[in-house]
Amino acid sequence: MQRFSQSPTDPNFVQNPYPFYDRLRTxxxxxxxxxxxxxxxxSHHAVHTILRDRRFGREVPPELAPTIPDHLAPFYAVEAxxxxxxxxxxxxxxxxxxxxxxxxxxxxxxxxxxxxxxxxKIDTFPSGAPFDILTTFCQPIPVIVIARLLGVPDDMAPQLxxxxxxxxxxxxxxxxxxxxDAAAQAAAEFSDFLRSYIDTRRHDPRDDLITHLIxxxxxxxxxxxxELITTxxxxxxxxxxxxxxxxxxxxxxxxxxxxxxxxxxxxEEILRYDPPLxxxxxxxxxxxxxxxxxxxRGDQVALLLxxxxxxxxxxxxxxxxxxxxxxxxxxxFGGGLHFCVGAPLARLELQIALPILWDRCPNLRIxxxxxxxxxxxxxxxxxxxxxxx
Ligand code: HEM
Numbered sequence: 001m002q003r004f005s006q007s008p009t010d011p012n013f014v015q016n017p018y019p020f021y022d023r024l025r026t027x028x029x030x031x032x033x034x035x036x037x038x039x040x041x042x043s044h045h046a047v048h049t050i051l052r053d054r055r056f057g058r059e060v061p062p063e064l065a066p067t068i069p070d071h072l073a074p075f076y077a078v079e080a081x082x083x084x085x086x087x088x089x090x091x092x093x094x095x096x097x098x099x100x101x102x103x104x105x106x107x108x109x110x111x112x113x114x115x116x117x118x119x120x121k122i123d124t125f126p127s128g129a130p131f132d133i134l135t136t137f138c139q140p141i142p143v144i145v146i147a148r149l150l151g152v153p154d155d156m157a158p159q160l161x162x163x164x165x166x167x168x169x170x171x172x173x174x175x176x177x178x179x180x181d182a183a184a185q186a187a188a189e190f191s192d193f194l195r196s197y198i199d200t201r202r203h204d205p206r207d208d209l210i211t212h213l214i215x216x217x218x219x220x221x222x223x224x225x226x227e228l229i230t231t232x233x234x235x236x237x238x239x240x241x242x243x244x245x246x247x248x249x250x251x252x253x254x255x256x257x258x259x260x261x262x263x264x265x266x267x268e269e270i271l272r273y274d275p276p277l278x279x280x281x282x283x284x285x286x287x288x289x290x291x292x293x294x295x296x297r298g299d300q301v302a303l304l305l306x307x308x309x310x311x312x313x314x315x316x317x318x319x320x321x322x323x324x325x326x327x328x329x330x331x332x333f334g335g336g337l338h339f340c341v342g343a344p345l346a347r348l349e350l351q352i353a354l355p356i357l358w359d360r361c362p363n364l365r366i367x368x369x370x371x372x373x374x375x376x377x378x379x380x381x382x383x384x385x386x387x388x389x
Contacts, residue, residue, distance in 0.1 A: 042308070
């Protein structure tokens with residue numbers, strides 16, 4: 001396997017990681033990334049295959065479980081119950097409970113609300129002056145939608161955004177001790193808020209996800225209170241972070257490409273071309289030989305979703321943004337057991353918000369060069385300054 005060195009915080013890489021992915025892919029399905037000290041699946045075939053191979057998983061093998069330092073205890077107290085960090089049987093039980101509430105009927109029923117919210121946000125755009133469309137449009141829509149789906153008041157949205165940003169920063173290559181302290185504090189505050197909010201809501205059932213999860217918890221055995229809290233935090237965090245940045249990256253791409261027709265295919269191409277989440281890792285649970293490499297139990301492998309999406313074997317002329325290309329499933333929502341629970345909701349938000357934006361702001365244009373935040377493995381803009389005229 002060929003070795004590569006690339007700092008994930010190098011500004012050039014952060015602004016455009018795709019040339020590095022191209023180099024990795026030309027060396028084969030797996031390449032060794034020195035800075036992460038692990039093999040990376042870079043081709044579409046390898047990413048697709050390992051995501052579905054049950055001999056690999058997200059949960060840390062028990063014998064490798066790290067000792068949690070005291071200052072991070074509140075953060076990992078939440079993570080310990082996250083379906084995203086678990087494998088069956090706990091994963092199956094937690095995911096099943098959420099999926100029952102995430103029915104296609106319930107998602108589809110959100111359409112009028114997402115439409116109204118999109119118009120409401122566009123109404124606030126200044127006419128003539130440059131403004132940041134990330135904070136005025138891309139952030140509030142997904143945050144308010146997921147908060148309403150769970151049954152958390154709209155006015156909590158800015159606070160949810162702050163807690164969420166602090167917690168997900170734990171997964172960024174630029175993580176420092178200050179990041180860790182902020183994440184632990186956010187996890188503790190978020191849990192405290194949900195614990196008391198859930199207690200209030202026990203006596204106030206409504207037609208929302210929190211009510212549904214409380215019912216599962218009260219039925220006993222199906223869901224503990226800690227699992228209930230973590231599931232709410234996971235949904236609130238995962239429910240907007242990636243959607244915010246898909247909207248941002250997508251608007252930038254559409255404006256740069258001069259695209260004026262936005263349909264469901266355009267949304268799929270946006271997801272393929274510049275996704276917001278670039279890397280997830282898996283542990284090998286047994287000795288496995290794949291692509292001429294032997295993994296020992298406990299070895300990790302990085303799955304480069306955004307690299308898989310630019311694989312020319314899967315997409316001819318993969319470096320070109322082409323909203324007319326036939327839709328082939330990209331890897332932006334992952335695959336296999338942990339395939340994104342929120343994919344139908346995220347797609348719906350994009351399919352509604354972007355065409356309305358283009359319809360109402362036909363002269364939308366980029367006002368200042370945009371910069372991606374130094375937050376690998378996330379890939380999202382710091383801000384996106386635009387003008388409507
Ligand atoms: C464009 C937006 C989104 C993208 C690109 C995205 C991407 C992903 C990816 C790649 C994974 C799998 C990670 C892995 O395999 O290790 C995932 C899992 C997950 N996502 Fe999303 N997501 C998006 C929106 C959402 C939304 C709107 C929600 C919630 C409503 C959500 C909830 C989740 C949850 C709960 C999981 C964990 C599933 C499991 O472990 O079984 N996501 N997402």
